[in-house]
Amino acid sequence: MSRFGSDPLSFFTTVYQNSAPWDIGAPQPAMAVLIEKFPPKNPVLDLGCGSGDLAIYLATLGYQVLGIDFVESAIKNAQDKVAALPHGTALPLRFHVADALRPSLLREKFGAVFDSGFYHLFNPGQCEQLIDEVASILKPHGCYYLHEFAIEFPIPNVPRNISPEELQKQFTVERGWRIKEIQTVEFRSQVAPPVPATCACIERLPR
Numbered sequence: 001m002s003r004f005g006s007d008p009l010s011f012f013t014t015v016y017q018n019s020a021p022w023d024i025g026a027p028q029p030a031m032a033v034l035i036e037k038f039p040p041k042n043p044v045l046d047l048g049c050g051s052g053d054l055a056i057y058l059a060t061l062g063y064q065v066l067g068i069d070f071v072e073s074a075i076k077n078a079q080d081k082v083a084a085l086p087h088g089t090a091l092p093l094r095f096h097v098a099d100a101l102r103p104s105l106l107r108e109k110f111g112a113v114f115d116s117g118f119y120h121l122f123n124p125g126q127c128e129q130l131i132d133e134v135a136s137i138l139k140p141h142g143c144y145y146l147h148e149f150a151i152e153f154p155i156p157n158v159p160r161n162i163s164p165e166e167l168q169k170q171f172t173v174e175r176g177w178r179i180k181e182i183q184t185v186e187f188r189s190q191v192a193p194p195v196p197a198t199c200a201c202i203e204r205l206p207r
């Protein structure tokens with residue numbers, strides 16, 4: 001069962017009928033710092049891209065970006081933001097409606113996979129499957145960039161706490177991963193003061 005009820009698509013579609021709380025009009029600041037410290041390789045995939053701020057930021061830096069989300073109105077918002085930018089339509093940027101839990105269905109390989117608030121939506125079993133999916137689409141030495149809640153709220157329909165220890169347990173050398181950086185940072189929203197977050201850059205090792 002999903003953390004967001006029996007129909008998570010309906011849940012997130014309803015959230016996007018208003019301004020989504022996580023839409024801050026820019027990438028999460030700690031993610032921007034991580035991008036500068038560990039420049040991604042092309043092409044880049046943004047899982048659960050929402051209304052596109054991180055994907056647009058990456059494309060304006062010159063990266064070739066695909067953003068996917070399962071909510072049609074979120075993807076439409078992202079496309080509208082691009083169309084409103086001067087020369088936006090010339091950016092190396094695509095947005096598709098797709099299931100970000102199954103990126104292998106895209107039949108593309110990526111030099112970097114971004115996950116800003118996606119992994120933390122899922123229970124540990126679903127996260128294990130997501131990690132296998134990400135492993136299958138990353139090129140050797142490509143990196144998985146994550147930025148997730150590091151706090152647990154005892155209420156339904158919110159993300160779960162992703163600790164550095166969980167990522168260290170999941171992303172081991174034995175499973176073909178090397179953690180380049182894990183930090184405790186802030187997760188910003190437009191509705192509340194910042195909450196603690198875990199931010200990481202994790203390299204896929206050649207097999």
Ligand SMILES: C[S@@+](CC[C@H](N)C(=O)[O-])C[C@H]1O[C@@H](n2cnc3c(N)ncnc32)[C@H](O)[C@@H]1O
Pocket residue numbers: 008012022023024047048049050051054068069070071074098099100101115116117118121
């Ligand atoms: C917390 S929001 C983060 C949005 C964006 N990455 C950001 O940082 O602003 C999580 C996003 O994941 C999307 N999502 C949830 N489950 C999904 C799935 N199975 N496939 C694609 N998108 C999904 C939601 O629609 C939502 O846009």
